[in-house]
Structure formats: C-alpha cells, structure tokens
Amino acid sequence: MRVAVAEDSAIIRDGLVALLVGRGVEVTGAVGDGDSLIALVAQDPPDVVISDIRMPPGHTDEGLRAALRIKREHPATGVLLFSQYAETRYARTLLDASSEGVGYLLKDRVADVSTFIESVRQVAAGHVVLDPEVVTSLLGRRRADGPLAMLTERELEILRLMAEGRSNSAIAVALFLSPGTVEKHITSIFGKLALPASSDDHRRVLAVLRYLAAGHTAAE
Amino acid sequence: MSRTSTAPAGPRPPLATALFARRTWKEFAFIWTALPVAMLELTYLSFAFLLGLLAALSYVGISIAEAFATGSRKLGTLSIRLARRQLGLEIADPPSSVTHASDADWSTRMRDLATSRTIGFPLLHLPLAVLSWSGSTIVLALGAGLSTEWLVQLVGPGQVQIFGYVADTPLMHVVFTVSGVLILLFVWPAVNRGLAGFHGNVIARMLGRTPAEERIMELTDSRRAAVTDADATLRRIERDLHDGTQARLVGLAMSLGDAHERLARGDDPATVVALVESARTAATSTLAELRDLAKGIHPPVLDAGLEAALASVAAGSPVPVELDCRIEGRPSAVVETIAYFSVLELLGNVVKHSGAGRAEVAVVQRGDRLVVTVADDGRGGAHVGFRDESGSGTGLAGLTGRARSVDGSLTVESPDGGPTRVTIDLPMVVA
Numbered sequence: 001m002r003v004a005v006a007e008d009s010a011i012i013r014d015g016l017v018a019l020l021v022g023r024g025v026e027v028t029g030a031v032g033d034g035d036s037l038i039a040l041v042a043q044d045p046p047d048v049v050i051s052d053i054r055m056p057p058g059h060t061d062e063g064l065r066a067a068l069r070i071k072r073e074h075p076a077t078g079v080l081l082f083s084q085y086a087e088t089r090y091a092r093t094l095l096d097a098s099s100e101g102v103g104y105l106l107k108d109r110v111a112d113v114s115t116f117i118e119s120v121r122q123v124a125a126g127h128v129v130l131d132p133e134v135v136t137s138l139l140g141r142r143r144a145d146g147p148l149a150m151l152t153e154r155e156l157e158i159l160r161l162m163a164e165g166r167s168n169s170a171i172a173v174a175l176f177l178s179p180g181t182v183e184k185h186i187t188s189i190f191g192k193l194a195l196p197a198s199s200d201d202h203r204r205v206l207a208v209l210r211y212l213a214a215g216h217t218a219a220e
Numbered sequence: 221m222s223r224t225s226t227a228p229a230g231p232r233p234p235l236a237t238a239l240f241a242r243r244t245w246k247e248f249a250f251i252w253t254a255l256p257v258a259m260l261e262l263t264y265l266s267f268a269f270l271l272g273l274l275a276a277l278s279y280v281g282i283s284i285a286e287a288f289a290t291g292s293r294k295l296g297t298l299s300i301r302l303a304r305r306q307l308g309l310e311i312a313d314p315p316s317s318v319t320h321a322s323d324a325d326w327s328t329r330m331r332d333l334a335t336s337r338t339i340g341f342p343l344l345h346l347p348l349a350v351l352s353w354s355g356s357t358i359v360l361a362l363g364a365g366l367s368t369e370w371l372v373q374l375v376g377p378g379q380v381q382i383f384g385y386v387a388d389t390p391l392m393h394v395v396f397t398v399s400g401v402l403i404l405l406f407v408w409p410a411v412n413r414g415l416a417g418f419h420g421n422v423i424a425r426m427l428g429r430t431p432a433e434e435r436i437m438e439l440t441d442s443r444r445a446a447v448t449d450a451d452a453t454l455r456r457i458e459r460d461l462h463d464g465t466q467a468r469l470v471g472l473a474m475s476l477g478d479a480h481e482r483l484a485r486g487d488d489p490a491t492v493v494a495l496v497e498s499a500r501t502a503a504t505s506t507l508a509e510l511r512d513l514a515k516g517i518h519p520p521v522l523d524a525g526l527e528a529a530l531a532s533v534a535a536g537s538p539v540p541v542e543l544d545c546r547i548e549g550r551p552s553a554v555v556e557t558i559a560y561f562s563v564l565e566l567l568g569n570v571v572k573h574s575g576a577g578r579a580e581v582a583v584v585q586r587g588d589r590l591v592v593t594v595a596d597d598g599r600g601g602a603h604v605g606f607r608d609e610s611g612s613g614t615g616l617a618g619l620t621g622r623a624r625s626v627d628g629s630l631t632v633e634s635p636d637g638g639p640t641r642v643t644i645d646l647p648m649v650v651a
Contacts, residue, residue, distance in 0.1 A: 012471055110470065111473035113481050
C-alpha cells in the first residue's frame with residue numbers, strides 16, 4: 001500500500017510516517033498543506049491519502065477541499081480525512097463527493113495502531129470508513145417521530161457499526177451474535193427505513209450512510 | 221441637564237468696544253443666516269409631511285418617511301455647522317439613527333422615526349429665528365436711527381419720528397443722539413449676544429447629542445472592544461490547544477499505541493524503549509504547554525496582588541526593569557488582569573523591538589484611576605496599528621481594545637529615535 005500524508009503539525013506528521021513505515025507501508029511523501037498535497041498526488045498518485053482538514057494558509061477546511069479535488073482528479077485514490085474534530089458537515093460533503101474509498105477519522109483513533117492501519121487499507125480498497133463519533137452525531141439527529149425512532153436498541157447498535165464500515169461478520173464478532181442474527185436484524189432495519197435490500201455489505205453501508213447524511217428527509 | 225455645548229469660546233470683548241468686535245458681527249451674521257435656513261427647514265418639513273401623508277396610504281410610506289427623516293437630519297447639520305462656525309459652539313453631529321433601516325423591524329423603525337428630535341426641530345426653529353432676527357435687528361436699527369437722527373435732520377428735509385417722538389428741540393436732539401450711541405455701544409451688543417447665544421444653545425440642545433447619547437456611543441464602543449478582545453482571546457486559546465496540546469497528545473497516543481502493539485507482539489523491548497521515551501517527552505512538554513496556557517488565561521501569581529505579579533514579571537525580564545508600584549487599595553480583578561497582561565506584552569515589545577537598555581514600569585493610583593506606565597530608552601517608533609495592516613502595531617491595538625473594554629484608554633508616545641512611553645489609564649473598580 002502506498003500512502004501520501006498531509007498534516008501541518010510536524011509532531012503528528014513525523015509520528016504518522018514513522019508508524020506507517022514501521023508497519024511496512026510505503027509513504028510517497030509527507031507535506032504540510034493542501035496545495036502541496038494536490039501537487040504530490042498529481043506527481044505520483046498513491047493508493048490512499050491521509051489528510052488533516054485544518055491546514056495553512058487559512059486553517060479552515062483546506063484538507064477537505066484538497067481531498068475533494070483529489071477524488072475528482074484521481075478517483076482511484078482513496079481519501080482518508082484525519083481531524084481533531086468530528087464534523088458531520090465535512091463527512092457529508094465528503095460522502096456527497098464520492099462513495100468509493102473515502103473515510104473520516106478522528107486523530108485519536110491512531111492510538112489503536114492496528115485498527116487505524118486497517119482503516120487506511122479499507123479506504124485504499126475503495127470502502128467507506130467513518131469515525132464512531134461522526135456516526136453518533138449522524139444518528140443523533142434521530143427525532144422522536146422519525147423513522148429511526150422505530151428501531152430497537154439492538155438495531156441501532158447494529159446500524160451504528162454498519163455506518164462505521166464494518167462487515168456483517170465483524171458486527172457479529174463485536175456484538176457476540178451469530179452472523180444469521182445480524183443478518184436478520186439488518187433486514188429488519190432496511191425494512192423499517194424503507195431502504196433497498198442488497199446482499200453486498202458495502203452497498204448496504206452506503207445506503208445507510210446516504211440515508212443518514214441526507215438527514216433522512218425523504219423517508220419522513 | 222448639561223448638554224454637549226459650551227459657552228462661546230474666547231474672552232468677552234470689553235463692553236464699550238463690543239460694537240466694533242468681530243465676534244459681535246459674526247453673531248449678527250449668524251442671526252441673519254439662521255432665518256433663511258429656518259425657513260428652508262420648515263418648508264421642507266411641510267412638504268415632507270404632506271408627501272408623507274400621501275405616501276402613508278401606500279406600503280412604501282415608511283421608507284419615504286425615513287428618507288425624509290434622513291433629509292431633515294442632513295438639514296439639521298446645516299444649523300449645527302452655522303452655530304459652530306459663527307458662534308464657536310462645540311456641538312457634536314446629531315446621533316445617527318439608532319437602527320439601520322435594512323435590519324430593523326417595522327415597529328422599531330417607526331419608534332426611531334417618532335423619537336427623532338431632528339424632525340420636529342423646524343417647528344421651534346423658525347419662531348426662534350424670527351425672534352432673534354427681529355429682536356437684534358430692531359434694537360440695532362433703533363440705535364442707528366437715534367444716533368444719526370441729528371445728522372439726517374441736518375442734511376435732509378422732513379422730520380425723523382422715533383416711536384412717535386419727534387426731536388424738535390436741541391435738547392431732544394442731544395437726548396436722541398446720546399441714547400442712540402448708548403444703545404449702539406452697550407444695549408445692542410448685549411441683546412445680540414444674548415439672542416444669538418440662546419438661539420445657538422437651543423440648536424445644540426435640539427440637535428446635538430445628549431450626555432446619555434454620548435454615553436451610549438462610548439458604551440457601544442467599549443462593548444465592541446470587549447467582545448472583540450474576548451473573541452480574539454478564545455480563538456488564540458483554541459489555536460494553542462489545537463496546534464500544541466492536542467497535537468502533542470495525539471503524538472503521545474500514537475507512540476504508546478505503537479509501543480503497546482510491539483510489546484504485545486513480543487518484539488524486542490529494546491526497540492520499544494525509544495517509543496516510550498518519545499511518549500514521555502511528549503507528556504512532559506504537553507504539561508509545560510498546558511501550564512503556560514493556563515497562566516496565559518489567569519496567572520496564579522496575580523492572586524497575590526498586582527505588585528507581586530509585576531515584580532515577578534520584572535524579575536524575569538531580559539531587559540532590566542525598574543518597578544514603581546504605588547497602589548493603596550486593591551483594583552478589581554479584571555483591572556489587575558488587564559494591567560498585568562498589558563505590562564507583560566509591553567515589556568515583551570521592549571525586549572523584541574525597542575533595543576532598549578532598560579525599562580521602567582510605574583503603577584500609580586490617582587483617585588479612582590489606576591495609571592500604568594511602561595517606558596523604555598529604546599529606538600521608539602511604536603504605534604497603534606489595525607488588524608488589516610501588515611501586523612505592525614496590532615499588539616498595541618489589542619491592548620487599546622482591552623483598556624477600552626473597561627472604559628480605560630491607552631496612549632503611546634514614541635517618536636522615531638525614542639524614547640517610548642505607553643500610558644494605560646484604567647478605572648480602579650469595574651462594577
């Protein structure tokens with residue numbers, strides 16, 4: 001796996017590169033702002049880009065804008081946003097732009113090194129990875145009279161894990177359930193939310209994310 | 221109630237020469253100019269009122285009324301300028317509309333219109349202008365007529381009648397002439413002055429700002445300064461936390477996570493030592509950073525009083541600082557904080573920019589004010605800048621904002637070549 005890194009804090013940038021290299025990941029370059037990242041990717045497109053959101057010169061959403069452009073110009077390159085804040089809005093913008101190989105994680109997640117590296121691989125492979133915090137705030141928009149209110153606690157739990165990008169079997173392991181039970185719950189969730197059924201894990205997750213990111217206005 | 225006008229400036233000319241004083245004639249010119257201005261104002265008002273009545277029947281009524289109100293405000297400025305130039309009165313421009321039409325709701329706009337003193341001013345101004353114009357002119361004409369009566373009688377045919385009296389004896393001629401001269405020398409200048417002064421003061425009262433309005437403007441300014449300062453401080457703290465503390469903690473978590481996995485995997489502990497060491501360094505530097513950050517919000521040393529806090533700042537300064545602190549009571553905490561951070565930043569400037577060999581800090585209580593002075597013998601050239609400039613002077617602008625947030629002020633004396641003296645005047649107590 002080949003990775004490009006954009007992060008303005010030298011401490012985190014160097015640490016991240018050391019971490020990736022130490023686990024056999026090839027780092028094509030590490031830069032400190034969005035424009036340099038775009039140039040770096042244009043020169044040598046990696047499998048995935050890990051980018052901070054808030055970077056010079058404006059310290060607002062430079063990383064997000066660079067990510068959107070990279071996704072447009074190099075659709076095959078995965079983009080993982082790596083931020084200190086879980087902003088639903090950024091996640092939504094990213095999902096609107098692409099539903100293949102995008103991710104949004106809090107920087108905190110790097111403490112669990114293996115899971116973090118696995119997330120990077122997922123995004124590189126074209127999957128969607130969202131931080132639990134982001135998923136929680138997407139789900140937090142649940143209203144008493146909305147369709148999410150019809151879900152049971154267990155179903156919500158499964159929905160949350162799905163939204164984070166976990167496969168059925170991973171959800172089964174995390175909740176100590178049999179894959180069959182998970183499958184049954186998921187069918188029920190899709191029925192209640194009136195989402196199209198699909199057997200493909202990834203497509204199913206996307207349907208849920210679209211639904212949540214859209215603020216489920218269509219279903220209400 | 222005192223208004224923002226003062227008595228005409230300058231010494232009073234001696235009575236006997238008042239007739240020939242430039243000021244007397246300026247006042248007379250004022251009275252004459254004010255009359256057509258007042259006529260214009262009333263004409264405008266009547267016209268505006270009629271059109272406004274017509275327009276009120278339609279939806280655009282209030283906008284038209286507002287346009288007229290703006291017009292009468294502008295017209296009012298004419299009277300103010302006249303009084304300023306001719307009478308030397310200090311009158312501030314009329315307060316601008318409390319609201320901005322574009323962002324106020326309908327009822328606010330109505331109230332704003334209704335309370336505008338400028339609008340009704342012409343109703344009072346015209347009678348007043350007629351009074352002062354006729355009063356002054358009649359007395360002047362009387363004086364001129366009486367004093368020249370004899371002369372007129374000598375050169376021309378016929379008789380001069382004044383109030384039905386005709387001078388037909390030499391004694392009467394003398395009485396007429398003497399009283400005419402007396403009127404010209406003593407009565408008219410006084411009447412003229414009195415009328416012009418009264419007229420000018422009415423203009424000041426009706427159109428100028430009241431002390432309450434002045435205060436509102438000051439408070440609006442100081443509130444803006446306080447809000448801007450608080451916002452800038454919060455942003456700075458967020459940036460410090462985001463770029464410093466949070467970044468270091470992410471690095472720390474990263475090192476520890478890495479170390480944990482390596483140990484769990486059974487890697488050689490020797491390879492993990494470096495990771496743990498970098499985690500330890502990150503933890504220590506994060507602590508130091510947090511301590512600085514907390515100190516930047518409220519330095520604990522300030523709890524022991526301003527003098528103690530400043531002494532510790534002075535002791536830590538690379539440029540020798542002489543501290544002179546003379547405070548009897550204890551200022552409000554917010555004043556102490558502002559004084560402390562201002563001195564800290566000013567001494568920082570001394571070290572960074574002035575090239576000074578020594579600095580003096582004086583904190584002196586004068587009544588209910590606290591006056592803080594920071595002076596150095598450096599190269600000078602300090603100035604209060606604004607945010608959109610190159611950045612030079614923005615520190616001083618920030619300090620000015622802080623001082624103003626509590627009704628204080630900051631003055632900079634810093635000629636090129638030095639020395640520099642910055643004085644901050646703060647209230648002792650902020651309620």
